[in-house]
Amino acid sequence: MDPSREQLAALVRQLAVTAPEELDCETVLRHVAAYLEATHADAPVAPELAMIRQHLDVCPSCLEEFEALTRAVESD
Amino acid sequence: MRTMRSPQRERTNEQWLAELRSESADGETVEALREHLRSGLTRALRPQADVSDADLDDFTQDATVRVLSQLASFRGESRFTTWAMAIGIRVAYTTLRRRRWGDRSLEDLGIDADASAAPAGARSARPGAAADRSDLFQALRASIDSDLTPRQRAAVLGELAGMPSAVLAAQLQTNANALYKLNHDARLRLRDALHRRGFSESDVRTFLLEASRG
Ligand SMILES: [Zn+2]
Numbered sequence: 001m002d003p004s005r006e007q008l009a010a011l012v013r014q015l016a017v018t019a020p021e022e023l024d025c026e027t028v029l030r031h032v033a034a035y036l037e038a039t040h041a042d043a044p045v046a047p048e049l050a051m052i053r054q055h056l057d058v059c060p061s062c063l064e065e066f067e068a069l070t071r072a073v074e075s076d
Numbered sequence: 077m078r079t080m081r082s083p084q085r086e087r088t089n090e091q092w093l094a095e096l097r098s099e100s101a102d103g104e105t106v107e108a109l110r111e112h113l114r115s116g117l118t119r120a121l122r123p124q125a126d127v128s129d130a131d132l133d134d135f136t137q138d139a140t141v142r143v144l145s146q147l148a149s150f151r152g153e154s155r156f157t158t159w160a161m162a163i164g165i166r167v168a169y170t171t172l173r174r175r176r177w178g179d180r181s182l183e184d185l186g187i188d189a190d191a192s193a194a195p196a197g198a199r200s201a202r203p204g205a206a207a208d209r210s211d212l213f214q215a216l217r218a219s220i221d222s223d224l225t226p227r228q229r230a231a232v233l234g235e236l237a238g239m240p241s242a243v244l245a246a247q248l249q250t251n252a253n254a255l256y257k258l259n260h261d262a263r264l265r266l267r268d269a270l271h272r273r274g275f276s277e278s279d280v281r282t283f284l285l286e287a288s289r290g
Binding site for chain 1: 117157165168187217220232241252257260267270277284
């Protein structure tokens with residue numbers, strides 16, 4: 001497979017924020033609710049939760065689910 | 077005598093847990109959880125044209141079962157309802173992605189996860205070249221070809237092609253966490269390889285800045 005320019009651009013964006021230590025998708029699922037609530041509150045986001053943001057920047061699936069979760073809790 | 081109660085009665089996290097643990101599958105709190113998941117999934121999946129009411133019923137049922145099976149892992153870091161919704165969304169999207177992807181394999185995408193050698197085609201990048209967009213892409217293509225293991229390459233290319241991670245993990249005969257690690261190791265290698273090929277962090281940032289301007 002020869003990746004397209006769009007796919008390569010997406011990969012470059014991921015490489016730019018790739019960190020030596022990252023959370024995996026299972027761990028993100030356990031904490032993403034807390035992350036969402038922290039971002040909605042005006043309090044600063046705890047360092048553990050900052051790793052969630054980093055994961056969302058490198059993982060399109062978890063980002064898609066985070067956006068869906070945001071829609072789901074809209075009128076809660 | 078039974079009094080009428082709103083299904084949306086507010087519960088604390090502790091009440092949710094205690095009631096869900098003690099109830100049978102047709103209990104009032106299980107029903108409240110099901111309603112919560114259904115309405116949240118309806119909002120979450122609103123932009124998806126290929127989700128029917130029957131799908132929503134199925135997702136809700138699967139999500140309810142999953143949440144009930146994972147009560148022990150709830151740590152109380154958030155509202156119970158937000159945590160449950162995150163699980164419900166994972167359940168729904170995993171099914172949706174599989175369905176949309178169909179049965180296409182890595183082979184169908186032209187990705188060989190067992191190849192011992194890099195694909196043919198010498199791709200050279202000029203070391204020290206300015207971060208011209210096409211040069212960066214050329215270097216990245218060359219690095220994918222020659223700086224990754226076959227499995228790392230398959231993990232990166234499969235994800236770029238949009239293959240769902242559950243499908244990709246099965247194709248590589250591994251699990252989701254090991255797949256993530258494979259992909260993470262690949263990204264670290266590619267970044268190092270780009271540096272070796274003369275593209276600095278700031279070249280990459282310049283590229284991203286230009287790309288964001290269109
Ligand atoms: Zn993820």
